[in-house]
Amino acid sequence: MNIVVCINHVPDTETRIKISPDNISIDRSGVNYMMSPYDEIAVEQGLRFREKFPGEVTAISLGSDASKETLRKALAMGVDKAILLKDDAVRDSFGVAEALATEIRGMNPDVILFGKQSIDFDDAQVGTLVAELLGFPSVAVVVHIDIQDGGVVVCEREIEGGHEVVHTKLPTVFLAQKGLNEPRYPSLKGIMAAKSKPITEKPATPSKIRVETVALRKPPPKNPGRILGTDSSAVPELVRLLHEEAKVV
Amino acid sequence: MKVLAFAEERGGKFKKSSLETVQAARGVADSLHAEFCALVIGSGVRSLAPALGAYGADRVVAVDNPVLAEHSNTACAKAIAEIAAKEHADLIFLPASQMGKDLAPRIAIRLGAGLAADCVAVKTEEKEVIATRPVFAGKALLDVRVTTPVKIFTLRPNVFTATPRNGTASVEQAEVAFEPGDLVTKVKELKVIVGRPDVTEADIIVSGGRGLKGPENFHLIEKLADAIGAGVGASRAVVDAGWRPHDEQVGQTGKTVSPTLYVACGISGAVQHLAGMSSSKYIVAINKDKDAPIFQIADYGIVGDVFEILPVLTAELGKIAGR
Numbered sequence: 001m002n003i004v005v006c007i008n009h010v011p012d013t014e015t016r017i018k019i020s021p022d023n024i025s026i027d028r029s030g031v032n033y034m035m036s037p038y039d040e041i042a043v044e045q046g047l048r049f050r051e052k053f054p055g056e057v058t059a060i061s062l063g064s065d066a067s068k069e070t071l072r073k074a075l076a077m078g079v080d081k082a083i084l085l086k087d088d089a090v091r092d093s094f095g096v097a098e099a100l101a102t103e104i105r106g107m108n109p110d111v112i113l114f115g116k117q118s119i120d121f122d123d124a125q126v127g128t129l130v131a132e133l134l135g136f137p138s139v140a141v142v143v144h145i146d147i148q149d150g151g152v153v154v155c156e157r158e159i160e161g162g163h164e165v166v167h168t169k170l171p172t173v174f175l176a177q178k179g180l181n182e183p184r185y186p187s188l189k190g191i192m193a194a195k196s197k198p199i200t201e202k203p204a205t206p207s208k209i210r211v212e213t214v215a216l217r218k219p220p221p222k223n224p225g226r227i228l229g230t231d232s233s234a235v236p237e238l239v240r241l242l243h244e245e246a247k248v249v
Numbered sequence: 250m251k252v253l254a255f256a257e258e259r260g261g262k263f264k265k266s267s268l269e270t271v272q273a274a275r276g277v278a279d280s281l282h283a284e285f286c287a288l289v290i291g292s293g294v295r296s297l298a299p300a301l302g303a304y305g306a307d308r309v310v311a312v313d314n315p316v317l318a319e320h321s322n323t324a325c326a327k328a329i330a331e332i333a334a335k336e337h338a339d340l341i342f343l344p345a346s347q348m349g350k351d352l353a354p355r356i357a358i359r360l361g362a363g364l365a366a367d368c369v370a371v372k373t374e375e376k377e378v379i380a381t382r383p384v385f386a387g388k389a390l391l392d393v394r395v396t397t398p399v400k401i402f403t404l405r406p407n408v409f410t411a412t413p414r415n416g417t418a419s420v421e422q423a424e425v426a427f428e429p430g431d432l433v434t435k436v437k438e439l440k441v442i443v444g445r446p447d448v449t450e451a452d453i454i455v456s457g458g459r460g461l462k463g464p465e466n467f468h469l470i471e472k473l474a475d476a477i478g479a480g481v482g483a484s485r486a487v488v489d490a491g492w493r494p495h496d497e498q499v500g501q502t503g504k505t506v507s508p509t510l511y512v513a514c515g516i517s518g519a520v521q522h523l524a525g526m527s528s529s530k531y532i533v534a535i536n537k538d539k540d541a542p543i544f545q546i547a548d549y550g551i552v553g554d555v556f557e558i559l560p561v562l563t564a565e566l567g568k569i570a571g572r
Contacts, residue, residue, distance in 0.1 A: 013501045013521045017388040026389070037502045093354075094363065119501060121384050121391070123366050128354035137323065137434040140351045156440070158496060159347040160264075160447035164320075165438035178502060179495045210363030214379055214392040219528065225548040227539075232561040234551045238533065239565045241549055246531045248453065248510040249477055249569055 001055035004104055005046040005079065005113045006127070007039040009063050009070040010120040017218075024213045025090070035070040038115025040077075041176040044183040045145065046113050047078050053147070055110070056080045060103060062096050062204050064088045075194035076186035082197065085204035093121070095207035097129035102205045105134060109171055110151070116141050116175040124175075131173035139166050140175040250283035253338035255329055256301055256309075257348050258294050266344035266406035266450065268304045273371065273409040274342035275305025280373040286310055286336060287418070290328050292318035295420060302418035304411060309418040310336070312425050319435040320348075326355035328425040333360060335423070338399070340378065345403035353403045363395035369408045369507075369528075378402075386501035386524035406450050407507050448499060451480030453510045456499055456526070458484035460515020460536060460555050464492035469559040470514060476567035482506065482526075484516050500525035515555045518543030535559070 011017075011026070012034040018027040035043075046057040058081040059074035061067040071082040085099050104112060112134075114127030124140070131138035137153075139145075143163065144156040151170035156163040158177055186194070228234040228241075242249045254274035256267040271287050278285035287306035289298050291313065298309040312328045329352060333341050341356065343349035345367040357364040369390075370381040377394065380402055384391045395401070448454055455477075457470040464487075474481045483493035485500050499506055501521040511529035516522060518534070518541055526532070527546055534547035535555050544550045551558055 011385070013386075013524075015385070015388075016520065017385050019389065026385075092363070093366075094357070097354075119386060122382075122386065122505075124350050125354045125357075125364060125366055128351065129358060132326075132355040132358040138351075139434070141347060157347075159439075160450055161445075162439060162441040164436045165440065166434060167437050168434040178498070208396075210357075210395060210397050211365055211393050212396050214394050216384070217390050217392070219383075219387065219390055222527075222546055223548075225532070225534075225544070225546070225550055227544065227550045227552055229551055229553070231551075231553045232558045234553070235558060235561045235565050238549055238551065238562070239569065242510070242531070242533070242566075243569055246510070246548070248531055249566055 001049060001053035001110045002108055003046045003049050003055060003057045003111045003113070004107060004109045005042050005057060005059050005074065006100055007043060007059055007061050007070055007074055008036045008118045009033050009061060009067040010036045010118055013037070013119065019216055019218060024216050026216065033066060033069065035073050036115050036118045038117060038119070038176055038178070040183040041178065041180050042113035042115050043074050043077050043079060044181045045174070045176055048181060049111055049147070058083060058107065060085065060100060062087060062091070062099050068199055071199050072194050073186060075197045076190040077184060078190060082199045084199050084201045086201050087204040091207060092209050092211040093123045093125040094129060094210045097126045097133060098207045099204040100126070101130045101133035103202070104130065111170065112136070112173045114173065114175045116177045127173055127175040136171050136173050137168040138173040138175065139168065141177040142174045143177050143179040145174060145180070250281055251336060251338045252278035252283050252285045252340045252342070253333050253336055254287045254306070254342040255349070256287050256289050257344055257346055258289060258291050258297055261297065263297065263300065264344065264346060265411060266346045268411035269406065269409040270342050270344040270404050271301055271304040271306055272411050273404055277340065277371055277373060277378065281376060283339070288329060288332055290317060290325050295422060298420040299417045302416040303413035306418045307416070309420045310423050311420055312423050314425070314427070316427055316432060319437060321432050321435050322351050323355065323434055324427050324431040326352045326359065327427070327431055330356045330359035331425050332423055341399070341401045343403045345405045349403050353401055357401050360399045361397060362399035362401050363397045364401040364403070365393050365395055366403045367405050368402050369405050371402060383505070383528065386521070387505055387528055388524050405507065407452070442496065445474060446480040448480045448482050448497065448504050448506050451508050453477055453479035454482045454499070454506060454508045455479045455512045455514065456482030456484070456516060457487065457514050458516030459486045461487070466556070467493065469555065473512070473559055473563040473566070476563050477570045484522050513543050513547070514559060516543055517541045518546070
């Protein structure tokens, strides 16, 4: 089975976001980067598929040289190959998808895995855009995947208040949701081995921006709140405020 | 100029997020002096369509076909793209529900259109449409402009209003031809998990964290939620500990929610959790630790013991809510 996992190098979840003076990007100073958490789940799923269906797992990332750190993590977790589509410029989701699809088209994949969204821009588009560009089925927010004989796929995806059981056929693009699996920690052996595994660098197909940033800004500050008390005697006042002031109950 | 809004039907009703989307899209159309129509797709949906008139749709196009009884994302996206093209729609709105988020990117590719996803505001300034979307789990806001002639927007549930007014819509049936290749992916079954509102759609959420000390104490959270018809949320810590299911997790690697009221119980307020709920209209925090970061964003707080406070709060709120 030929498995491709697309991963993204993003500011870690601890980051307190500061806007840079250009007002369209974040101030990167002091920011630690990581593999987007949903992408870790995607990598893990790729590795589990390889355990069940012998084949190869390739991790691909689009970004600057810094993205190599995230590709190394994927190699340390156990992927066979890593490709960096090199681009230092900012892209929108379509631009990322177009470059990924161009690269993946030549790889003849059976399964393509993404995280359900990248935790920087939370667009949740790239995986599905790639599926449409390649003419492949897709299942987003997937929490369970069963690949049966003949490439038949039975999976579950999360929707509001429940799960949909979806049937489709390979080759399929899956967008991984938390709960699909528990990603493994790279072993020390894996980390050491990853240092000498090659990362293939290729230029990313140029693309035109379809969604342009006008401004990046902080949300409006909240007014300070009130501490109403230290025990259940404060409850009547809380209820009164919720009913009369906030009018939410 | 023309604006089109897709309304999602589930179980014979339109989801509230669809009504919000139709109404918001109508508002955008009015400010641009543009024509407007709504679009419904499925099997047996035609009879539901007139209800959209109360939310601003004078005209609804219905693609009603038995092959769509089992939802297929590829078939549905094809239908929306074809109708939007036939209608010469310039702006297309869908709810950023799970269905909407799944369909919109495919429609975008088919129409060569840019997609601004999960928007919390759409403004028209001098005929230009600027959409605002939360990024970095809501730690920042991104104002964007779509540069393609056809523009697609998905709107976050529970942010825009749906206030019904008098009005019914005229409904037209439209046909879309589906090939077998369009119908490879199908929803075969729906598994309902809980009877409570999903956190992404709930007006009120009661959320529990490590301060509840163990899974056996979450009945306190559930009782309060049920007393006021709320959804139940959880911090990452208690989900990772296996106390609560992950579909309750609120936060950067869980769900981002925007309820009218968020009640955080025994939750300290880590950066990642705040990122998921800080856009709630009103926040109540109950925590024993007066220095817990959650109090910095709470509108109302009680520095006290959740075990003592929750039953009393449940009883008092239950009286008001009449349950």
